[in-house]
Amino acid sequence: MLSDATTNCFIRDGICARHPPCCMLQIFSLKLAKLYVDGSSVELYGYVAARDGLDPLLNYIVNVSRDDPIVVEQGSLINMTGPKRGIDLCDSILIEYDMRIKTGEQEKDDLQLIDGVSAINGVPLWDRCTFTNRIHGDYGAVDLTASFLQQAFEASVEVVVSEVHSSFNLCLVCFIRGLNEELRLFDGAIGEARSLKRSVVAVMEDSWMDLKFKVGSESSISAEHWCSFKADNHGHATQEINTGFGLISVKVIWSTLNL
The missing domain is CATH 2.60.40 (Immunoglobulin-like)
Structure with a gap:
């Protein structure tokens, strides 16, 4: 909802003031x-x-x-x-x-x-x-x-495993800075290229969302990869992670529940 700025937005200093958290x-x-x-x-x-x-x-x-x-x-x-x-x-x-x-x-x-x-x-x-x-x-x-x-925005997290060199286990955990709890988004085996389920996370204004990807296999030591996204009321951001087992693409779409 409202991930793209529209004619209904009121932009002040580069920030939409009509769709607050x-x-x-x-x-x-x-x-x-x-x-x-x-x-x-x-x-x-x-x-x-x-x-x-x-x-x-x-x-x-x-x-x-x-x-x-x-x-x-x-x-x-x-x-x-x-x-x-x-x-x-x-x-x-x-x-x-x-x-x-x-x-x-x-x-x-x-x-x-x-x-x-x-x-x-x-x-x-x-x-x-x-x-x-x-x-x-x-x-x-x-x-x-x-x-x-x-005061929070809505983050829609879309994760695609676009390349798989060998099968691996993936645990994806989300952290919201300023809170002590963790949110498990995925925990399972990856054997082929696939999209993970879309996840929706609430993130406070002026805060960050950190995603931890823990990857490994039965014959290897697990490794951690991180990416971070700052909360916003519109737009999207993307990052790619090369884990050694495969390539993971992350897209976060920001929106607000305020109409």
């Missing part, structure tokens, strides 16, 4: 904190999503079908597939969830992990306040860790 919620992680079933890991499916004042439709953070559940151990992170756009926190928002543990052939045999709605109100929160809310359920609990950012 806004209050945003940045979700860093969802963790399977507790399990009240036998075994150390389970097959999970279901969803966690946000509803804000910009759009009443669900903005999915996690969305997993029963036909393709994810295996998660107690104490481990639940892989986040979203959000698809920034989460506006100028007013109260709702976090809606329905996650289940697959136990049998039919859905009626499955166990309810968490189910319900939680409200988050940005008014009483401090800027750059990081908090963890525990969502309790019948057969376990999930920890949601997030930050309230009073």
Whole structure:
């Protein structure tokens, strides 16, 4: 949204004054904190999503079908597939969830992990306040860790592995300067040229977003590669990283939720 400056913009000293930063919620992680079933890991499916004042439709953070559940151990992170756009926190928002543990052939045999709605109100929160809310359920609990950012822009991160010389493992982690939490964007194996899932990150005005690419294989020591991008309300920036295993292209598109 508004990644390209338009005739609606008002440029002052090279900066658009008509599309300022806004209050945003940045979700860093969802963790399977507790399990009240036998075994150390389970097959999970279901969803966690946000509803804000910009759009009443669900903005999915996690969305997993029963036909393709994810295996998660107690104490481990639940892989986040979203959000698809920034989460506006100028007013109260709702976090809606329905996650289940697959136990049998039919859905009626499955166990309810968490189910319900939680409200988050940005008014009483401090800027750059990081908090963890525990969502309790019948057969376990999930920890949601997030930050309230009073003046933030939306960064859409697009990563393409354009060349692969040999298969390698890639872990991509995002850091927002001024906050202590890390955001895992990808963790898996790369065997051929491909695009990773698009990620959306909230970054404070006048701050930077740092991306750490940790690459390696079973026969080599992992190496770290970094690239950084400064927050803006319009435009985009690109960088390329040659890892030795292949070539990675990074594009960050900046936008604002303010119309």
